[in-house]
Amino acid sequence: MVREDEQPADRFLALLRPIERDLEVYCRRLVWNEHDFRDAIQNAVMRGFKAFDRYHDDTNFRAWMFKILTNETFALNRKYARAAKHEFHLDPEELAVLPAPQSASAETDWLAAPGALREALDECLVAALQTLTDTERAVLLLRAIGEFRYVDIAESLAIPLGSVMGNLSRARLKMRNALQRSQSRTAP
Amino acid sequence: MKCHEIRNLALAYLDSELDAKTSQEIQLHLQSCGECAQLFEREEKFNECLSKVLGVGQPTPALWEEIESRLRHQHRSAWLFPRWRAVALGSFVVLILAGWLTGLIGSRFGASSLDLAQAVVKDHREFLQGKITPEFKGALPDEVAKKLGERLDAAAFDKIPSTGRFRSEGARLCHVGGVPVAWTLGRYDDVPVSVIVFKRSELEHFPKTERRLETGEPIVCTRTGHFQFAVRFAGDHVVCAIADTSKQTLEDLVRSVL
Ligand SMILES: [Zn+2]
Numbered sequence: 001m002v003r004e005d006e007q008p009a010d011r012f013l014a015l016l017r018p019i020e021r022d023l024e025v026y027c028r029r030l031v032w033n034e035h036d037f038r039d040a041i042q043n044a045v046m047r048g049f050k051a052f053d054r055y056h057d058d059t060n061f062r063a064w065m066f067k068i069l070t071n072e073t074f075a076l077n078r079k080y081a082r083a084a085k086h087e088f089h090l091d092p093e094e095l096a097v098l099p100a101p102q103s104a105s106a107e108t109d110w111l112a113a114p115g116a117l118r119e120a121l122d123e124c125l126v127a128a129l130q131t132l133t134d135t136e137r138a139v140l141l142l143r144a145i146g147e148f149r150y151v152d153i154a155e156s157l158a159i160p161l162g163s164v165m166g167n168l169s170r171a172r173l174k175m176r177n178a179l180q181r182s183q184s185r186t187a188p
Numbered sequence: 189m190k191c192h193e194i195r196n197l198a199l200a201y202l203d204s205e206l207d208a209k210t211s212q213e214i215q216l217h218l219q220s221c222g223e224c225a226q227l228f229e230r231e232e233k234f235n236e237c238l239s240k241v242l243g244v245g246q247p248t249p250a251l252w253e254e255i256e257s258r259l260r261h262q263h264r265s266a267w268l269f270p271r272w273r274a275v276a277l278g279s280f281v282v283l284i285l286a287g288w289l290t291g292l293i294g295s296r297f298g299a300s301s302l303d304l305a306q307a308v309v310k311d312h313r314e315f316l317q318g319k320i321t322p323e324f325k326g327a328l329p330d331e332v333a334k335k336l337g338e339r340l341d342a343a344a345f346d347k348i349p350s351t352g353r354f355r356s357e358g359a360r361l362c363h364v365g366g367v368p369v370a371w372t373l374g375r376y377d378d379v380p381v382s383v384i385v386f387k388r389s390e391l392e393h394f395p396k397t398e399r400r401l402e403t404g405e406p407i408v409c410t411r412t413g414h415f416q417f418a419v420r421f422a423g424d425h426v427v428c429a430i431a432d433t434s435k436q437t438l439e440d441l442v443r444s445v446l
Contacts, residue, residue, distance in 0.1 A: 009260055020252050025245035038251055039406075045255050046404050125241060143203070144239035150205050169199050175238060 012052050015061045016045065022062075023069055026145045029129060030073045030137055032080040040076050044069040066146050067156040070138055077134055128178035132171050139164055140171035189213060194224055202232050258404050304394035304428060305410050305417040307365040312382045312415065312430045315373055322358020322373050332361055337368070344370035344385040347427055351444040353377050367393050376441055381431040383445070388424050401426075407439050418442045 023044075027037045048055075048068050055064065129137055135157065142153045150164045159167075194217050200206050201214050218225045314320045324332060328345050336342065345359055347370070356374040363369065367390045372383040391398045397419055400408045407420045412430075418438040419428035427445045429438055 013256060013259070021245070021247040024247045024251070025243060028245060029242060038248075041251065042255055042258075042406060045259065049259055121241070141242060144242040150200075150203070165200060172199070172235065172238065176234060 008052060009049075012049050016048075016065070019062050019065060022145055023065060026066065026141050027069055027073055029141050029145070030070070030077075030134075032077045032130075036073075036076045040069065040073040043075075044072040047072065060152070062146070063148060063152050063156060066142060066148070070142070070156060074134055074138075124179060124182040127182065128175050131174050131178050133167075135159065135163075136167045136171040136174070139167040140175070143168060189217060191217075191221060191224055194218075194221075195227060198228055198231050202228065202235060258406075261404070304365070304397040304419060305412045305430070307394070308382065308384055308417065308428065308430050309412045309415055311362060311364065311371070315382055316380055320360070320362075320371075320373070323360035325356070325358040328359075335361060339390060340368040340370065340387060344387070344425055345372070347385040347422055347425055347445050348372050348374075348383060349376070349429075349441050349444045350446050351376075351441060354381070354441060354444070365393055376431060376433065376437065379431050379433050379437075381429055381433075381441065383427070383429045383441075385422075385425050385427050385445075388421065388426055391426050397426075407442055409435050409439065411435075422446075 024037070024041060027040050027044075028034070031037045031040060044065070048065055051068075055061070132140065138157055139153055142148050142156060143150075146153075148156070150161055150168075154161045154164045157164075194214055197206060197210065197214060201211060204211075206214070218228060311320060328342050333342055340361070348354070348356055354374055354376045356372055359370060359372040361368065362371040362384075364384060364386070367386050369384045369386040372385075374381050374383065391401070397408060401419065401421060407418055409416065409418045411417070414432055415430050416433055416435055416438045417428065417430045418435070418441070419426060420442055421427075422445055427442055429442050431438060431441075
């Protein structure tokens with residue numbers, strides 16, 4: 001009886017454990033207020049577990065949990081009403097402008113940066129992420145950390161496929177600009 | 189395709205999201221167009237770097253341990269729920285019968301359905317009006333300890349917020365909805381706060397609160413008028429607080445009770 005009863009929690013945890021790190025890293029980058037990430041994760045896991053009887057083995061558990069976590073995080077982010085909520089559409093003009101090649105080493109240097117510089121970089125990164133809207137940030141992070149395909153991202157966020165590309169391209173452009181700005185400020 | 193069309197597809201191409209035919213077309217273009225090739229290369233490098241730095245980070249073990257134990261606990265209580273409900277229904281019928289027979293049904297039923305927040309807000313108002321004042325400050329005096337009985341323990345009076353922003357003005361023994369509680373009166377950044385602690389076994393007197401806590405919500409919050417109310421389990425006790433302040437503040441306060 002007890003043995004049989006333990007199974008759902010065990011099954012759920014067996015699926016959850018391998019993706020805990022990715023979920024946490026994703027959530028930490030997605031929340032507006034860094035203090036919210038624990039609540040977001042706890043709420044998401046509890047919600048996922050409660051709905052676990054509706055989960056089928058052919059569902060992608062990873063995508064399913066990321067989707068729940070995204071919704072929980074958005075709900076907490078709404079408290080901060082900083083990002084205006086609007087639907088996005090492809091902006092061909094913006095998309096057409098890929099930044100022109102600049103000094104080649106500028107953005108790749110920061111990857112090799114050790115210690116203190118790395119911390120400064122993380123601050124820049126947080127600041128850069130805050131220039132993004134919730135949707136842009138989620139699309140960027142679902143791709144970078146979740147490694148999801150565009151169709152999965154579209155499904156997760158309930159937005160059209162074209163909107164995924166538009167948001168992703170805007171997000172990367174904004175990140176590049178923000179990081180370049182902070183780079184030029186800190187460069188000797 | 190022209191250069192600008194090719195560049196529009198850079199992102200999808202680098203993310204391997206294009207169909208084979210379009211991908212091939214782009215590949216051919218890049219072999220013959222140095223400018224596009226250079227752009228693509230830089231774009232690819234940037235995207236790789238960005239993904240890498242965004243993905244850096246380690247999980248917080250304590251957080252996941254807490255989640256895991258809560259999950260298992262919630263699971264157990266879900267399993268117990270039908271039995272608990274049967275027992276509760278049984279005693280409910282007995283209570284109704286007893287109440288009907290003795291003519292006490294109104295008061296008994298009223299007390300047991302009283303929600304914790306509503307019960308507490310009345311007394312907190314009286315505290316603000318100066319009608320309720322602390323009985324003692326510091327250690328629990330013997331004469332109060334003698335009055336505790338089995339339904340409340342001295343440890344309940346030790347459960348006070350540990351945050352430096354809270355200052356206790358004293359405590360007293362009170363009854364909320366018929367439940368004996370340790371009531372600490374104090375201030376959080378000058379805002380008057382009531383902190384109420386009682387035994388977990390008494391929570392059945394507040395079924396609404398009980399139901400919400402038992403589903404695993406770490407801190408249950410509600411607003412009553414302009415007061416914010418928050419409650420959580422702390423070991424064998426239930427700790428709640430009420431004040432004219434924000435939800436975040438009260439959550440922090442309640443969380444700081446050790
Ligand atoms: Zn070209």
